[in-house]
Amino acid sequence: xxxxxxxxxxxxxxxxxxxxxxxxxxxxxxxxxxxxxxxxxxxxxxxxxxxxxxxxxxxxxxxxxxxxxxxxxxxxxxxxxxxxxxxxxxxxxxxxxxxxxxxxxxxxxxxxxxxxxxxxxxxxxxxxxxxxxxxxxxxxxxxxxxxxxxxxxxxxxxxxxxxxxxxxxxxxxxxxxxxxxxxxxxxxxxxxxxxxxxxxxxxxxxxxxxxxxxxxxxxxxxxxxxxxxxxxxxxxxxxxxxxxxxxxxxxxxxxxxxxxxxxxxxxxxxxxxxxxxxxxxxxxxxxxxxxxxxxxxxxxxxxxxxxxxxxxxxxxxxxxxxxxxxxxxxxxxxxxxxxxxxxxxxxxxxxxxxxxxxxxxxxxxxxxxxxxx
Numbered sequence: 001x002x003x004x005x006x007x008x009x010x011x012x013x014x015x016x017x018x019x020x021x022x023x024x025x026x027x028x029x030x031x032x033x034x035x036x037x038x039x040x041x042x043x044x045x046x047x048x049x050x051x052x053x054x055x056x057x058x059x060x061x062x063x064x065x066x067x068x069x070x071x072x073x074x075x076x077x078x079x080x081x082x083x084x085x086x087x088x089x090x091x092x093x094x095x096x097x098x099x100x101x102x103x104x105x106x107x108x109x110x111x112x113x114x115x116x117x118x119x120x121x122x123x124x125x126x127x128x129x130x131x132x133x134x135x136x137x138x139x140x141x142x143x144x145x146x147x148x149x150x151x152x153x154x155x156x157x158x159x160x161x162x163x164x165x166x167x168x169x170x171x172x173x174x175x176x177x178x179x180x181x182x183x184x185x186x187x188x189x190x191x192x193x194x195x196x197x198x199x200x201x202x203x204x205x206x207x208x209x210x211x212x213x214x215x216x217x218x219x220x221x222x223x224x225x226x227x228x229x230x231x232x233x234x235x236x237x238x239x240x241x242x243x244x245x246x247x248x249x250x251x252x253x254x255x256x257x258x259x260x261x262x263x264x265x266x267x268x269x270x271x272x273x274x275x276x277x278x279x280x281x282x283x284x285x286x287x288x289x290x291x292x293x294x295x296x297x298x299x300x301x302x303x304x305x306x307x308x309x310x311x312x313x314x315x316x317x318x319x320x321x322x323x324x325x326x327x328x329x330x331x332x333x334x335x336x337x338x339x340x341x342x343x344x345x346x347x348x349x350x351x352x353x354x355x356x357x358x359x360x361x362x363x364x365x366x367x368x369x370x371x372x373x
Contacts, residue, residue, distance in 0.1 A: 009060070010304060011288065012053055014295040017307030017354075019049035021347050024317035027139050029112050030328030032336075033343050042238045043261070043270065044277035047142070047197070048205060052277065053307075054146055055206035058153060059213025066157050075154040082147050085311070089143040092315050093130060096137065096322055103326050112325045134187045139318060141196040148199040149206040156207065160216075167211070175204040178268050194267065201269040205277065222286040231279035238276055302351045309354040309361075316353035320346050 023046045026034050039045035065074040100113040115138035119126045129135035133144050159166035177183045178201040184194040211217040220227055240246045240253045241260060247253040261270055288294060295304065306313040324342050328334065334342075 011292075011295050012057060012060075013304040013307035014300055015049055015307065016053045016057070016310050017303040017305065017313065017351075019046040019053065020306050020310065020313045020317050021303065021350060022046035023050065023142075023314070024321050024346055024350055025343060027318060027321035028324040028328065028342075028346065030325060030332065031343065032339050040243060042235060042242050042276050042280070043265075043273040044280065047266075048273065048277040050142065051145070051149070051202055051205050052209040052281070054149070054310075055209025055211075056213040057209075057310075058150060058206075059210045062153060063214050071154070071157070074157075078150060078153055082151050085143055085147045085150070088311060088315060089133075089140065089147070090131065092143070092318060093137055093140055095319055096140070099319070099322055099326075107326070107330060110326060110329055112322075112329050129187070136187065136195060139321070142314070144195070145197040145199055145202060149203055152203060152207075153210070156210070164216075167207070167216070171204055171207045174200050175269075184268070196267055198268050201267070204269060205274060208278075219285075220282065222282075222289045227282060228286065231282050234275065234279045235283065238272075302355075305358060306351050306354040309357040312357035313350050313354045317346075317350045320349050 022037050025031055026037055026039065026046065028034065034040075037045065062074060062078060065077060097116055097119055100110065100116050103110050103113070118135075119130070119137075126135055130137070136144055156167045156170070159170055174183075178198060183200050184198045185200070187193050187195060208217075212219060240250075241257045247257050261272060264270075265273060294300070324346055327342060331338070
């Protein structure tokens with residue numbers, strides 16, 4: 001990435017926005033375009049981009065505050081942000097439940113909402129489980145993950161004060177414990193089921209971004225021939241193991257896939273997913289360094305806006321994806337034109353939500369400035 005903070009922020013916003021648009025497409029169940037997203041050609045997908053960028057952004061947002069303010073004041077700021085994210089998650093869950101009720105009132109039973117039906121079948125169990133994050137409805141897993149990872153930042157900063165190596169040891173040891181002792185967060189509703197994204201594992205990727213953002217880890221030199229070759233080889237080698245059209249029809253690749261990645265490889269952030277993301281990130285940043293102004297072009301600005309207003313964009317994307325899912329279920333044999341129109345309109349609405357959020361934030365900032373005067 002470029003050296004200036006503003007340039008780095010533009011790049012960060014662009015890739016966060018891109019990840020959110022990919023997540024929207026992937027969360028639209030029945031969306032044919034999802035078959036062409038990164039998850040079908042490699043171990044990692046948009047979730048890795050989002051989590052890593054969140055760690056990087058958290059370092060830039062809160063790192064300087066730990067230097068300029070007291071430890072407890074900055075910790076309070078982080079906990080306040082966690083509190084906001086918690087209520088956004090709850091509001092999103094109830095919004096999706098309301099959409100389910102409205103959809104089934106209008107169109108009849110919708111199979112794509114079967115995971116949410118528990119709330120109405122066992123409300124006395126599901127409601128407190130929802131409020132205590134012991135039940136994470138389908139496709140509403142990322143915000144709770146982000147909340148937990150964000151809340152862990154003060155602990156990492158405290159360990160850093162005790163010894164510079166302690167944060168690295170803690171993060172590495174916790175990740176190893178996941179695979180050695182099956183460490184995870186257990187939900188209780190509807191059954192004894194673990195969180196889809198295991199925070200004890202995904203903290204490795206989040207704090208990788210955080211450590212780089214804090215300057216505790218230096219990024220390898222860009223465009224190094226040896227690293228370029230190794231990263232490219234790894235990414236290309238992953239394609240036949242991860243592409244269903246290949247491994248589903250060739251026993252060799254299917255057997256190799258079953259040997260390499262267990263069923264919980266995404267939930268527990270398998271090391272191959274972590275390595276695959278790092279390789280992709282290195283190749284992407286190396287290429288971008290040749291033309292850093294690329295993400296500043298007019299076509300990229302709407303994507304960057306989605307990344308800048310990440311919470312509003314994420315919520316809009318998940319909610320709109322449920323609308324699109326209903327459409328795909330009602331019209332399963334949709335034409336390619338309808339598919340493209342639904343995806344373009346959905347992405348436009350996600351970006352539109354980001355612009356609306358940005359407008360109101362600017363308005364609030366302007367009002368506070370006038371009040372201060």
